[in-house]
Amino acid sequence: MVYSTENMARELKAARLAKRLSQRALSERAGVPQSHISKIERGGVDLRHSSLVEIARALDLEVTLVPRKHLAAVRSITRTRPSVMDEPAAFRHVERVRPAYSLDDDDHG
Amino acid sequence: MVYSTENMARELKAARLAKRLSQRALSERAGVPQSHISKIERGGVDLRHSSLVEIARALDLEVTLVPRKHLAAVRSITRTRPSVMDEPAAFRHVERVRPAYSLDDDDHG
């Protein structure tokens, strides 16, 4: 699976958890089956752009194109640090995720 | 075709033209057939995420998720502002003043 896909999957999952939504709740908001949400978050899907936008918006996120040279500045604005205790108990057993929307890039120069 | 797709198409085309690249030149950079670039820019394709990322990177752009509440701030950076590192070192200590949010925009919804 492509790096960009896995990375996006992590970001979406982190954003969902930060909003304390279950996959089913998100699936209703976004109009996508829960089974598909699951597959997406596990990195098993190379999302179509329109689908990504739909899901992102259901999470109050917008998909944007940022010039590379402005990436650091953008990251400094969008960085957040969700606390473990912000999550509902039901989610705490879930694998811990990194900060939402961190644009940590490695792959590809 | 979906709005988000058309909008992305416009942004990609604008970015390509800004870099003064032909579709063919971009297709070689991104490893995608020129015919596909054409279709994309005409809004006839709902790109997969990995494809979008490839093409965007060939244009020195990164696909990012931005929380809606930070959109205005991000746009004000992205708009056309030169990055800090483009300035002579001697000016970098000067506090940056933020112009009012520019209203010109081709949205994102």
Place this chain on the structure above:
DNA sequence: GGTAGTGATACATTAATACATATAGAATAA
């Protein structure tokens, strides 16, 4: 025990991307 909520997974089906290759039309330059 039972119930409810969560996420992962399976399956069949439909629809669409992505690709290679080729070509046509418009504009420009030699």
Place this chain on the structure above:
DNA sequence: TTATTCTATATGTATTAATGTATCACTACC
């Protein structure tokens, strides 16, 4: 004119996203 460049378009094929439905394991709580 000819040649070149750029964009739009067409055809055919393989891959796969997306959907609908359903089930299973696990956890938490009554």
